[in-house]
Amino acid sequence: MKSKVMNLLWPLGFGIALILVWQLGIFHKILDLKPFQLPVPTEIASTLAANWPKALQDCGVTISGALIGMIIGSFIGFAIAAIATFFPKWGYGGMIVVTALNAVPIVALSPIMNLWFSTGMAQKIGVVTAVCMAAMAINAYSGLNSLNPYSIDLMHSVAANKWTIFRKLRLPNSLPYLFTASKINIASSIIAAIISEYFASSTSGLGFGIKDNLRKAEMAMGWSYIVVASLAGVILYCLILLVERDALKWHASQK
């Protein structure tokens, strides 16, 4: 019990100390910054409070793009992994290609999507889809294929066909991996959506807000957008954790 309290108190104390140091301008002294370059926490908070509806609206635009892209990307990624599982020899080569795709920088994708799609939303969804697809395909593939050898033998001994093995063994086995992929994807989809907005033709959203406010030298507003984006990321991440805890009650990692 005591250690649980300590687990909470230590990081909390550290966080408060950090914000105090920031607030009192010690960072500014060390790094030789002016307050207008790095606004203090109270200023960020008051700016955010004053512009709350606008920030929330921009956040909604970005998050909805990120979520739609993530859902489409995850489905395509899973489909790729499933196809690769059914055709092991050629599928393995396909997975190498997908792994390479995973290493392609998001910023390089963003201008391509800007050429292909005309609206900011479609461009955003395109970038997020490409990013999420790769991570999901890689994780789903290892989930569908890292099976317990005994289970496979058992399936073969009852003459189960490929489809039955897939449904009864591979699919449940892949579930924890799918959640791992979703947890990775939730953060990267928000990043991808924001980066896409830096360059896309959109005039709303967090990325546009950050860029626009920095251009107008309104640093505090830029920082409040970062705060909102982080909060959204944390909330979505926790949502996935909750679903995971519910869906994987049977799995060892949850016990």
Next chain:
Amino acid sequence: MIGKKDQRTVAIVWVIGIIVVWELMAFLLKNVVHDPMAATKLPYPHVVATTFMENWRMLLEAGAVTFSRAAIGFVLGTSVGILLAVFMSLSKTMERIAFPYLIISQMIPVLGLAPIIFNIVRDMNVSRIVIAAYITFFPVAVNMLSGLKSVEQEKKDLLFSIAANKFKVYQKLMFPFAMSYLFTGLKIAAPMAVTASILVDMLGSKSGIGVKILYALYSDSANIFWASVLTSAFMGIISFYIVIFAERLCLPWQNAVPGKEGVRA
């Protein structure tokens, strides 16, 4: 399982297949759909290849600027990440303080900070290095720590029983054990460091591959644009394979599988 030679053939067939499909798509877009923007939207791959050949010196120079900054930041972030992981494994208090922040920071869109850091530092090279280091730091620290923590207690007890000191335990047991975890983190971090570096390029740097992308985009030179985008894509892929190569070199006993999942910032 499939043999090594087979794997290579399959991979080559895939690459050729993709180029053929691309060629076909470009042809369809141009001659069947009659898209007036076809040459910009999806140029023929052989056209892009020739553009690349003609401008390879410029592209490689720009790429080298971006890549070297990413590499410096990557090394810096890796060192800080490893140091923090070691501190956290040494001291319970340190882990209690830092670990929640490591986890939370994974959910924060770090690259969203890029323009802000750029605005604070006001120097392209420094901000490129800072952001690349910052983004490398988290996956490295998290994975390294989980490696250090998964050493079995029995092994540690054995070393302590022959009166090994803490330093020796780390040198002989903990570090070698955590290496494969560290490389998982590095594999995630390497392409992200390149991404960060390119992003800073595009936010208003003077040199680097990102500048070439933007410049080509605005000056309507589609072929240069596609060649630059492909160069930057290859930079990410190359950084990934450099880490895999280093892993094979450092951990020859481990059969590196590309795309092992892990924690990503």
